[in-house]
Amino acid sequence: MLLDRNGGFRPDSWRHLADDEAPADGEAVTISFxxxxxxPERWSDRTRPLGLRLxxxxxxxxxxxxxxxxxxxxxxxxxxxDGRAYSxxxxxxxxxxxxxxxxxxxxxxxxxLMFMARCGFDSFEVDAERARAENWPQAFRxxxxxxxxxxxxxxxxLRQRLRSWQTAAE
Amino acid sequence: MxxxxxxEFDRKFLEERVAQYRDQVRRxxxxxxxxxxxxxxxxxxxxxxxLHAYMLRISIPYGTLSSAQLRGxxxxxxxxxxxxxxxxxxxxxxxxxxxxxxxxxxxxxLATVQLHGIQTSGNSFRNITTDPFAGAAADEIEDxxxxxxxxxxxxxxxxxxxxxxxxxxxxxNAAPDDRAAVKIHDLGLNLRRNEKGELGFEVLVxxxxxxxxxxxxxxxxxxxxxxxxxxxxxxxxxxxxxxxxDNLFKSRVKILVQSLGIEKYRQEVEAEYAAMxxxxxxxxxxxxxxxxxxAQFAAPSYPDxxxxxxxxxxxxxxxxxxxxxxxYNVKPHKAAGHAIVVVSLKQPGKVTGDCSASQMELLAExxxxxxxxxxxxxxxxxxxxxxxxxxxxxxxxxxxxxAGLATPNIGLAxxxxxxxxxxxxxxxxxxxxPIAQALATNLAQREQEIGPLQIKISGCINACGHHHVGxxxxxxLEKNGAESYQITVGGSDNAxxxxxxxxxxxxxAHEVTATVDRLIDVYLRLRRDGExxxxxxxxxxxxxxxxxxxxxx
Numbered sequence: 173m174l175l176d177r178n179g180g181f182r183p184d185s186w187r188h189l190a191d192d193e194a195p196a197d198g199e200a201v202t203i204s205f206x207x208x209x210x211x212p213e214r215w216s217d218r219t220r221p222l223g224l225r226l227x228x229x230x231x232x233x234x235x236x237x238x239x240x241x242x243x244x245x246x247x248x249x250x251x252x253x254d255g256r257a258y259s260x261x262x263x264x265x266x267x268x269x270x271x272x273x274x275x276x277x278x279x280x281x282x283x284x285l286m287f288m289a290r291c292g293f294d295s296f297e298v299d300a301e302r303a304r305a306e307n308w309p310q311a312f313r314x315x316x317x318x319x320x321x322x323x324x325x326x327x328x329x330l331r332q333r334l335r336s337w338q339t340a341a342e
Numbered sequence: 343m344x345x346x347x348x349x350e351f352d353r354k355f356l357e358e359r360v361a362q363y364r365d366q367v368r369r370x371x372x373x374x375x376x377x378x379x380x381x382x383x384x385x386x387x388x389x390x391x392x393l394h395a396y397m398l399r400i401s402i403p404y405g406t407l408s409s410a411q412l413r414g415x416x417x418x419x420x421x422x423x424x425x426x427x428x429x430x431x432x433x434x435x436x437x438x439x440x441x442x443x444x445x446x447x448x449x450x451x452l453a454t455v456q457l458h459g460i461q462t463s464g465n466s467f468r469n470i471t472t473d474p475f476a477g478a479a480a481d482e483i484e485d486x487x488x489x490x491x492x493x494x495x496x497x498x499x500x501x502x503x504x505x506x507x508x509x510x511x512x513x514x515n516a517a518p519d520d521r522a523a524v525k526i527h528d529l530g531l532n533l534r535r536n537e538k539g540e541l542g543f544e545v546l547v548x549x550x551x552x553x554x555x556x557x558x559x560x561x562x563x564x565x566x567x568x569x570x571x572x573x574x575x576x577x578x579x580x581x582x583x584x585x586x587x588d589n590l591f592k593s594r595v596k597i598l599v600q601s602l603g604i605e606k607y608r609q610e611v612e613a614e615y616a617a618m619x620x621x622x623x624x625x626x627x628x629x630x631x632x633x634x635x636x637a638q639f640a641a642p643s644y645p646d647x648x649x650x651x652x653x654x655x656x657x658x659x660x661x662x663x664x665x666x667x668x669x670y671n672v673k674p675h676k677a678a679g680h681a682i683v684v685v686s687l688k689q690p691g692k693v694t695g696d697c698s699a700s701q702m703e704l705l706a707e708x709x710x711x712x713x714x715x716x717x718x719x720x721x722x723x724x725x726x727x728x729x730x731x732x733x734x735x736x737x738x739x740x741x742x743x744x745a746g747l748a749t750p751n752i753g754l755a756x757x758x759x760x761x762x763x764x765x766x767x768x769x770x771x772x773x774x775x776p777i778a779q780a781l782a783t784n785l786a787q788r789e790q791e792i793g794p795l796q797i798k799i800s801g802c803i804n805a806c807g808h809h810h811v812g813x814x815x816x817x818x819l820e821k822n823g824a825e826s827y828q829i830t831v832g833g834s835d836n837a838x839x840x841x842x843x844x845x846x847x848x849x850x851a852h853e854v855t856a857t858v859d860r861l862i863d864v865y866l867r868l869r870r871d872g873e874x875x876x877x878x879x880x881x882x883x884x885x886x887x888x889x890x891x892x893x894x895x
Contacts, residue, residue, distance in 0.1 A: 232583075258582070281379060290501035328624075
């Protein structure tokens with residue numbers, strides 16, 4: 173089940189192809205980065221919504237330039253303490269202009285959701301039963317303001333202060 | 343008093359943080375969170391599980407406290423701990439006898455005085471440290487604390503860097519005489535001016551002690567002030583992507599810098615920095631923000647105290663014990679007629695860094711009366727009253743003395759840095775507190791003759807006591823079920839930072855005092871005028887120290 177950044181649950185409509193599986197015509201599928209790299213021409217016919225699954229050790233220079241080709245990118249958290257995909261997400265959004273759906277897979281837990289959402293993730297692969305029981309959607313709303321600029325483009329506390337000082341000075 | 347005051351944003355943010363943590367504790371106690379899942383959450387609020395109880399670590403940003411904050415810390419010690427706290431080498435305070443159930447209330451109480459445990463543990467930014475004399479020292483370029491507060495805010499619950507490969511310690515320094523131990527930190531910022539007179543930072547990366555001690559190296563000589571957050575972001579992003587995560591002991595940024603080499607690390611950082619684009623604008627630090635932050639730390643309006651010298655001189659002449667205390671514990675201040683007073687928490691025989699609730703309350707009161715309500719914590723585990731009129735020194739000395747806080751030993755042999763060791767810590771392999779106590783008691787007699795000497799003791803290889811950079815460093819190990827101590831000489835943590843050399847096989851606990859005595863004797867015999875221990879070591883090398891121990895065996 174997927175949890176959205178707005179707090180809603182929905183089923184996953186994508187099929188995640190193993191490297192030796194073939195897609196049906198027009199079907200929305202994700203493929204691994206390895207498969208994309210091996211045969212980019214096969215997947216560039218644009219006859220289907222295409223998604224990419226990226227492991228967290230792929231350097232930005234390798235995946236960044238092709239990012240806009242995909243409608244969905246799934247980043248992976250093998251363990252919740254492994255935070256490499258946060259940087260991948262920031263770069264996809266901030267540098268490589270990725271506007272599609274950015275999804276977090278793997279060891280996704282409640283208390284990381286806020287960080288992930290701020291880094292640009294839209295959806296999260298979760299255990300829906302647990303997520304509902306523990307009210308995970310609330311995790312997106314625990315803080316109103318933040319200090320750092322991030323992919324959510326919220327105005328930072330610093331910028332808000334600056335604005336209020338300037339207003340006061342006028 | 344001029345210290346940073348939280349505005350509505352800061353207050354709200356911290357209240358939300360406490361509420362979030364309260365809910366995390368509730369879920370843990372209700373069994374919804376496994377200990378493994380809760381572990382990383384409690385660590386991000388500074389809560390450790392130790393040998394006997396939980397330990398709560400509270401951050402003291404850039405080592406500065408108001409009297410109200412110190413009273414808040416005293417209250418926590420009295421109400422929720424055993425009546426004392428322990429000041430650490432990272433300008434934090436630790437409470438060692440805490441109950442999990444109480445922690446949300448403790449943090450809520452501390453939030454009312456603008457204190458928190460955010461990121462005092464876990465694999466993220468730790469407390470930002472700096473020169474304990476900041477804002478008072480005569481030799482600083484500028485008060486570094488406004489930048490400390492800017493970095494503190496920027497690093498709080500950082501969305502991208504809360505799950506780094508390992509912890510990350512940032513240090514700030516604004517004086518040529520490095521009192522912040524810049525080179526043993528993951529990232530150091532040295533405030534400086536370029537040829538045009540503009541302010542900026544030298545950025546150093548990759549220092550740290552632990553089992554692989556390495557000194558930080560310069561990544562860039564000069565980053566303009568307004569770009570500093572962007573540049574740090576680039577340094578962190580490279581680390582977050584390429585730092586090792588397969589081995590806890592090889593995951594600090596120092597190992598990444600070492601394995602890539604500083605040149606390659608610099609290239610990666612510069613490439614990232616150059617590619618930042620719009621993010622660089624978002625992280626821009628406008629002069630107006632710096633100016634507003636500096637206004638919060640504005641120097642107090644010191645009274646005209648130029649007549650204080652005469653009064654002080656009378657007291658110095660009349661009372662040799664007072665004169666001795668002034669000689670070692672009182673440091674030059676930038677304002678005429680004022681002084682910086684270091685309050686020693688190293689009374690021989692007492693536990694290094696421990697401070698009782700009553701002592702904290704006394705210091706808060708003295709700070710209100712005599713130091714514009716300000717107190718500092720030093721990385722060598724003492725406290726500071728930063729702005730004292732010279733005419734008030736005698737009265738202050740009497741009051742500190744009555745509370746056991748006027749030991750005249752700052753920078754001397756009994757002013758020992760020491761971690762809690764096996765008496766408290768679950769990582770320790772040997773006791774460190776009793777070793778420090780025995781050394782301090784033994785050396786107090788001749789410490790004036792010895793002169794400046796830094797002894798640093800760690801109870802395990804993680805090196806919280808900074809033993810590698812002690813003039814004499816002592817590392818507690820466990821060998822065949824017995825405690826043993828490896829001794830190094832010649833280390834230093836100032837601007838000429840250096841790692842000490844091992845003098846020989848580890849010795850048993852009861853041999854440490856005699857061994858250290860012999861090493862000091864070698865130094866006294868060989869030193870030339872004006873040389874401190876590391877100077878002599880640099881000149882004569884390890885051999886004479888080794889020989890003295892071989893002969894003794």
